[in-house]
Amino acid sequence: MKQLLREALLELNQKTHRQIEKETAWKWAARACAAYLLVQNEDNLGIALDRFAEAEDYSREAVEHAATSAEEFLPQQVMEWMQSFATNARNSFLRKSEFS
Secondary structure (H helix, E strand, O other): OHHHHHHHHHHHHHOOHHHHHHHHHHHHHHHHHHHHHHHHHOOOHHHHHHHHHHHHHHHHHHHHHHHOOOOOOHHHHHHHHHHHHHHHHHHHHHHHHHOO
C-alpha cells in the first residue's frame, strides 16, 4: 500500500488531472479490448458470457474517463477503437451459442 501511495503522489506531482483521465481512459479501453479477445478464444459459453460482461464494464469505464478528460474527441476515439473488438466478440459468442 505504501508503494501505491508513493506512485500516486509522484503521478499527481507530474501530471494534470486531464492527463491522468486520458491515460486511464486508454488503459480501460485496452482492458476492454483484451477481454473481448478472450471472449473469442473461450469455448465455454458461460465463461465467455462472463468475459463479455467484464469487457462491457471496462468499456463503460473507458468512455467515462474519456469524457472527464475534457478532450472533445477522446470519447469517440476510445469507442471507435473498442467497437471492432466488441463486434467480433459478440459475433463469436453468437456463432458458438448457435451450436450449443
